[in-house]
Amino acid sequence: MYKIENILITGGAGYIGSHIAERLVKKKNIIILDNLITGHKRLINKKAKFINGDIKDKRKLIKIIKDNNIDSIIHLAAFLNVRESEKNKKKYFKNNINGTLNLIHACKNSTVKNIIFSSSCSVYGNVKGPVNEKKRLNPQNYYAYTKLKSEEIIKKFSKKYRYRYGILRYFNVAGASPSGKIGEIEASHGHLIKNIAIQSLKSKPVISIYGNDYSTKDGTCIRDYIHVSDLVDIHIKTLNYVNTKSKSLVLNCGYGKGYSVLDIIKIFKETNKNLIVKYKSRRIGDVDKVYADVKKIKSILRWKPKYNNIRKIIKSSIKWESFL
Numbered sequence: 001m002y003k004i005e006n007i008l009i010t011g012g013a014g015y016i017g018s019h020i021a022e023r024l025v026k027k028k029n030i031i032i033l034d035n036l037i038t039g040h041k042r043l044i045n046k047k048a049k050f051i052n053g054d055i056k057d058k059r060k061l062i063k064i065i066k067d068n069n070i071d072s073i074i075h076l077a078a079f080l081n082v083r084e085s086e087k088n089k090k091k092y093f094k095n096n097i098n099g100t101l102n103l104i105h106a107c108k109n110s111t112v113k114n115i116i117f118s119s120s121c122s123v124y125g126n127v128k129g130p131v132n133e134k135k136r137l138n139p140q141n142y143y144a145y146t147k148l149k150s151e152e153i154i155k156k157f158s159k160k161y162r163y164r165y166g167i168l169r170y171f172n173v174a175g176a177s178p179s180g181k182i183g184e185i186e187a188s189h190g191h192l193i194k195n196i197a198i199q200s201l202k203s204k205p206v207i208s209i210y211g212n213d214y215s216t217k218d219g220t221c222i223r224d225y226i227h228v229s230d231l232v233d234i235h236i237k238t239l240n241y242v243n244t245k246s247k248s249l250v251l252n253c254g255y256g257k258g259y260s261v262l263d264i265i266k267i268f269k270e271t272n273k274n275l276i277v278k279y280k281s282r283r284i285g286d287v288d289k290v291y292a293d294v295k296k297i298k299s300i301l302r303w304k305p306k307y308n309n310i311r312k313i314i315k316s317s318i319k320w321e322s323f324l
């Protein structure tokens with residue numbers, strides 16, 4: 001067990017990374033590395049040390065790790081637009097796969113002992129019931145493939161470079177910090193609850209449903225939504241676990257309940273009856289249904305969600321949008 005003091009957060013100027021920094025900065029030295037491509041200056045925690053840089057720059061990474069005596073890395077930096085990943089595989093290969101490989105190689109002969117990685121439920125592809133961590137991985141789009149490859153890279157070098165890892169497969173992340181200071185700014189990722197929050201401010205809100213012929217109860221895609229604040233807890237607990245137990249692990253991060261796109265829209269309509277729904281054709285790379293089996297995370301981390309109420313999650317995203 002090592003005392004965790006200096007944590008590097010790649011992608012710490014993004015939506016999820018900024019929430020992790022907000023919590024950790026109270027007790028640890030936080031170094032944020034971000035190229036601000038989808039990150040935002042406004043989300044950078046003032047008490048953290050910010051470095052404007054890219055995970056593709058290995059020399060810089062080696063220097064950052066050395067100069068700051070980094071003992072743990074939380075690696076979130078990635079591109080995450082599924083549609084774009086299908087159109088521009090090279091861009092996603094370079095950034096997500098090669099970027100991760102660079103970061104891992106920069107840990108060779110270094111002080112880094114723990115790596116926490118932001119993976120995604122998309123590595124599973126389409127699933128029938130709740131999915132557990134042992135399920136064979138079957139990515140259905142290029143973004144998901146980059147997450148699978150990154151997981152493999154992190155696992156492959158862990159013994160050689162002597163670090164433990166926590167691979168966290170996030171389901172769909174939504175909501176904003178209770179502090180009211182940070183939330184999701186970037187609108188380019190095409191996330192449903194973010195889109196609803198944007199529309200909530202308009203006098204004639206319109207929301208598009210991409211495909212209503214999926215094999216689900218109402219024909220629209222089913223996802224498991226997790227509040228970003230609960231996800232932050234998971235990171236802190238995982239980091240403590242891998243550090244104190246000297247063990248690596250892979251965990252699903254969701255609530256274990258699936259909501260269809262129509263379910264979410266119906267909830268929004270309870271407070272905003274003006275919403276116009278437009279049906280469009282399916283988007284490339286979307287799967288019918290994916291929601292988590294959360295037995296492992298609950299038993300290993302003794303994690304109990306605090307914000308698992310879909311109405312509150314939507315409300316929190318809408319409240320944040322009106323601050324923006």
Ligand SMILES: NC(=O)c1ccc[n+]([C@@H]2O[C@H](COP(=O)([O-])OP(=O)(O)OC[C@H]3O[C@@H](n4cnc5c(N)ncnc54)[C@H](O)[C@@H]3O)[C@@H](O)[C@H]2O)c1
Nearest residue numbers: 011013014015016034035036037038039054055077078173
């Ligand atoms: N938001 C979700 O629902 C969700 C679900 C599953 C997994 N994830 C994963 O979580 C992580 C964070 O996602 P987010 O929602 O906060 O998105 P985000 O776009 O807000 O954050 C990603 C951050 O990484 C930075 N970045 C990208 N490439 C970089 C590079 N080469 N070098 C340095 N910085 C770089 C961006 O500028 C941005 O600040 C991503 O790895 C994503 O794949 C997110």
